[in-house]
Amino acid sequence: MRVYETFTVRFQRAAKEVAQLDGDPSLASVYVSRSTWDRWMAGDIKGIPRHPTCRVLEHLLDESAERLFGPAEPDAGGRTEPESAVRGERPTGGGEEGPHVAALESFRLADRQLGGGHVYRSVVHYLTNVVAPGLFGSTETGEDGEGVFGAAVVLTEMAAWMAHDAGRDDLASGHFDRALRLAQSLTDVTAGANVLAGMSHLALQTQQVDIAADLARSGLARLSAGPRVPALSARLHAMEARALARRDEGRGARQALDSARGALSLAASVPMSPWVAPFDEAALASEAASALLDLGALDAAAAEAARALALRDASRVRSRAFGQVTLARVLLAQDHVDAACQVGVELLTAGQSVTSLRLSSQLALLQNDFEGHRAIPEVRDLLSRMAAAARHRRLLLGSLALPEGPQ
Numbered sequence: 297m298r299v300y301e302t303f304t305v306r307f308q309r310a311a312k313e314v315a316q317l318d319g320d321p322s323l324a325s326v327y328v329s330r331s332t333w334d335r336w337m338a339g340d341i342k343g344i345p346r347h348p349t350c351r352v353l354e355h356l357l358d359e360s361a362e363r364l365f366g367p368a369e370p371d372a373g374g375r376t377e378p379e380s381a382v383r384g385e386r387p388t389g390g391g392e393e394g395p396h397v398a399a400l401e402s403f404r405l406a407d408r409q410l411g412g413g414h415v416y417r418s419v420v421h422y423l424t425n426v427v428a429p430g431l432f433g434s435t436e437t438g439e440d441g442e443g444v445f446g447a448a449v450v451l452t453e454m455a456a457w458m459a460h461d462a463g464r465d466d467l468a469s470g471h472f473d474r475a476l477r478l479a480q481s482l483t484d485v486t487a488g489a490n491v492l493a494g495m496s497h498l499a500l501q502t503q504q505v506d507i508a509a510d511l512a513r514s515g516l517a518r519l520s521a522g523p524r525v526p527a528l529s530a531r532l533h534a535m536e537a538r539a540l541a542r543r544d545e546g547r548g549a550r551q552a553l554d555s556a557r558g559a560l561s562l563a564a565s566v567p568m569s570p571w572v573a574p575f576d577e578a579a580l581a582s583e584a585a586s587a588l589l590d591l592g593a594l595d596a597a598a599a600e601a602a603r604a605l606a607l608r609d610a611s612r613v614r615s616r617a618f619g620q621v622t623l624a625r626v627l628l629a630q631d632h633v634d635a636a637c638q639v640g641v642e643l644l645t646a647g648q649s650v651t652s653l654r655l656s657s658q659l660a661l662l663q664n665d666f667e668g669h670r671a672i673p674e675v676r677d678l679l680s681r682m683a684a685a686a687r688h689r690r691l692l693l694g695s696l697a698l699p700e701g702p703q
Contacts (some may be wrong), residue, residue, distance in 0.1 A: 300333050302402040310356035317444050331499050341365050349448045395448035397570045403454060408612050416458040423451050443484060446571045449478045449487040453494050462497055463653030485522035487571045489515040496535040509539035517521055530560035531575040534583040541587035551585050579609035585622050598626045614652055617643055628665050637674045656689050
């Protein structure tokens with residue numbers, strides 16, 4: 297929780313839990329500003345916060361407010377090593393993966409739940425101030441050169457995704473290009489193949505279908521020269537399937553989906569690399585649903601979209617929102633308007649906290665699809681709610697606009 301966005305996600309979750317435990321709905325809206333959090337992290341404590349904030353922090357951290365915000369307790373004769381160090385054990389969370397893996401997971405968690413616009417600046421700041429110095433002085437800092445370059449690749453690729461999520465594809469393209477160049481410095485080809493998967497997805501989103509297919513195949517070719525990484529292979533096959541489906545190459549798209557399923561079935565037998573973006577059964581089902589929708593295989597698309605939502609945990613708000621958009625589009629194409637309306641209502645309720653321009657664009661397309669059924673009262677009510685949500689979302693996105701120019 298040393299990343300503000302990760303702290304915010306967990307604090308808000310704790311606030312909702314406390315509101316239910318205490319029977320006080322007002323506690324669910326308790327909030328800690330970035331400036332306050334920055335002061336706390338710098339040790340600038342000006343007394344105990346207000347009672348509602350203390351109540352949530354006590355629940356979240358399982359410590360009393362007096363101890364959290366009181367004077368530091370004196371050591372018994374200087375700095376004390378952790379008990380694990382006394383026993384000669386390696387501290388948990390670091391290990392051979394290096395010091396940046398925990399930061400990667402924190403950024404991924406915040407991005408999934410809040411959207412890239414919230415987290416982009418933090419990732420760029422971390423890259424600039426923490427990772428970049430290690431690229432040139434890893435031997436002096438004790439960091440492994442391969443590890444710090446791997447972290448640079450993954451975080452730069454992550455920044456690209458966040459820029460894309462915030463509607464800045466120009467920034468995203470630049471970050472992807474730099475990540476791929478950085479990956480050339482690694483002996484392990486995995487990180488570079490992971491970047492190519494992201495580049496393929498971006499090309500697909502920007503209607504460069506042929507390039508998307510070529511990038512996915514380049515990633516697969518690169519992986520063939522290195523260790524087995526089934527989850528990444530599955531993701532690359534899924535990207536190829538999406539591109540082929542857009543080109544209406546049904547046979548090739550289905551073969552690519554079968555290859556993705558076969559690869560993912562082996563994922564449990566191979567340890568997951570920290571340098572590879574997670575890709576699981578829910579993600580594959582979501583990609584398959586989109587590909588099958590493009591091919592017009594509506595029954596199969598509906599089944600995959602429903603499966604993706606059933607597998608995806610409720611904490612993955614953005615992923616579920618994209619899955620709900622796909623399911624609603626399929627249901628409308630099947631003329632199941634009532635069911636599509638129900639999914640639309642659930643989508644607006646659950647996805648209101650996610651600030652993603654990519655999601656906003658998908659919602660606008662879905663809203664246009666519903667317009668063809670405006671004569672139905674339930675649809676008119678949903679369209680009114682979608683219009684109000686779109687206005688609210690535009691205000692949020694405006695406050696999170698990313699800076700112009702190269703980053």
